[in-house]
Amino acid sequence: MLSPVMQDALNKQLNAEFGSSYLYLSMAAWLENQNLSGMAHWMRLQADEEWDHAMRIFDFIHDRDGRVVLSTIETPLAEWSSVIDVFEASLAHEQKITGQINELVDLALQEKDHAANAFLQWFVSEQVEEEATVKSIVDKLKLAGENGVALFMLDTELGRRTESPNETP
8 A cells, every 4th residue: 555645656657757758748749840840740759658657657646545645737848949858857857857767766665565665666667768769869969950851861760659558567
């Protein structure tokens, strides 16, 4: 059974993951409006992935006889100044989520909740991958600069992304 403090913290992260999904969907919409359908596709899949992360937490709370409490999801930003701004915002957001996951791990250890700690280790590994992937895209965008051909090639590359298999923690 979850302690009340662990349950509250997991519910907070659950809602943060839903918020991440909304943010990435908003980024996808902006990219689509810029005629960057490959990048928009990449962000839509990212939104789906974040939704899946939220549902993992949802299921874990229930598996531990906890109570899921959904709260308001803040309206995401809808405008960016450039493509690189979108992906830099994505990287900053992933770094923020990493910090939140690390705080949850610290709390699980403090609460001596070994099941929560084991569950959260999947998220720790996932965040390493998330940050590395987005950082790689930011680096490629910096290399591309104002070169339209390079931007087109990167858009095409990101459009090839396929859904990740839904792994179990």
